[in-house]
Amino acid sequence: MSQTYFDEKEVILSIKDYNYLSDAGISAFNIAYGIDKNFLYGCGISIASILLNNKDKRLSFHVFTDYITEEDNKKFSSLAEQYQARITVYLVNCDKLKSLPSTKNWTYATYFRFIIADYFTEKADRVLYLDADIACQGSVQELIDLEFSEHEIAAVVAEGDINWWQKRAVSLDSPGLVNGYFNAGFLLINIPCWAANDISRNAIEMLRDPVVASRITHLDQDVLNMLLVDKAKFIDKKFNTQYSINYELKTGVPNPVNESTVFIHYIGPTKPWHDWSDYPVSQGFLRAKRESPWKNDRLLKPTNANQYRYCAKHMLHQKKFLKGLVSYLFYFQKKIAN
Structure with missing residues (x-):
């Protein structure tokens, strides 16, 4: 039996399954989110953006959260029905996560990706984990078709350049990071390989280690990079094109988003669901909002x-x-x- 750290009977409190997929016997591509209540809005629109740009795909979405209202559930159900997709909402017990390191910018919700990977062990071969501040503007077919080698635990997208990788390698005392450091907001997880390497358990143990905790600045992202040295498959940046809306306040900052971009990752404190983020780079998100059950909801003040x-x-x-x-x-x- 494959190894897991989280027992779904302990961490999954309830499940709401809104399944509007036809042909139940045909598999769907699994996409998962781990969020707290501050990202429910963004998560709904992120899902809508993927569905809007992939109407010919069989997609199954999984929302892991520690907070959900009846109104939220109604909207997720309506979204699944609108696009003939499947959206499953999992209410999560976070007690095991609350003692782990956190910061002002990253709460214990960042560790939901470990619950997600363990939940899918022996249920699916792969799952795409996405942060909720990611919007889609292209096809996910390449990800559906992507093949892993025997040792590759996840497909990832590099963050920064070689200078940043070298700094992380030194800071984390992990020399292999000079060959690439990734952003964990996008993870196409090879579930059997993740389980075989007991990644969730090893990551949690490292996060509880005072020596490791003293080195890390990006919490589980740092730990995952350390664990996946030489075991990650680096893919095109179009699948995690990072851009901060606050860059609009500066001059000379290039916008990397272009026609080939599949996923825009809105890093930083200003999100496209904020009412002060009215820029061209936000339009993909806003278009998806207009084509979703959140269309009449105001942007957040x-x-x-x-x-x-x-x-x-x-x-x-x-x-x-x-x-x-x-x-x-x-x-x-x-x-x-x-």
């Missing part, structure tokens, strides 16, 4: 000091001066209150 600060900067950059000044006032008010 700022709720904390950091968001008001970025909102103010973007409003001024977009020459919406009054909104920018008002946002700065709210920013200072929130800052003083804290």
Whole structure:
């Protein structure tokens, strides 16, 4: 039997299955997300964007979350029906994750990918894990057709350049990273190979190791890079094209998104579901929103000091001066209150 760290009977509290796929005997391509309540909105639109651009594919989506409302479930059900797809929502017990390292930017939800990989052990040969701040604008057929060699645990996309890889190799005391360091927001996981190497258990044990914890800055992403040295298949950046909407505030920052891009990964604190992110790079996300059950939902307004600060900067950059000044006032008010 394959090895897993997480027992699904302990971590999966409930399952809602919205299955509108025809021909039940034909397999579908599995795509999974691990999110907390702050990313439910983004997750719904991310799924819609994939469905909108892959109407001829049999796709099965899996949403692992520790929070879900009846309204959210209704929308996921409607989305599955609209595109004749399958969306399964798993309510997760996170007790085993809450003692692991976390930061202001990364909560324990970042570790859901380990629950996901273990859940699919002996259920599927592969699953595509995606962060919820990823939008699709192309076909996933290459990923469906991709072949792994015997030792390859996951298909990944490199982050940064050789200088960044060398820095991570030194910081993490993992020399093999000089050949490539990947962003863990996109992982096409070879499930049997992941289980055979007991990746989830090894990753959790490393995260609990004080020596390792003192080195890492990118939590499980760092640990996965260390574990997958010489065992990852690096693929084209079009499958994880990273871009921060806050780059719009700077001059001379090239936008890597182009017609060949399949997945846009909106890194950084400003997301395309924020109402201050009105730029061309957000249009793929907004198009998918219009073609989804979230079409009448408003984009999110700022709720904390950091968001008001970025909102103010973007409003001024977009020459919406009054909104920018008002946002700065709210920013200072929130800052003083804290």
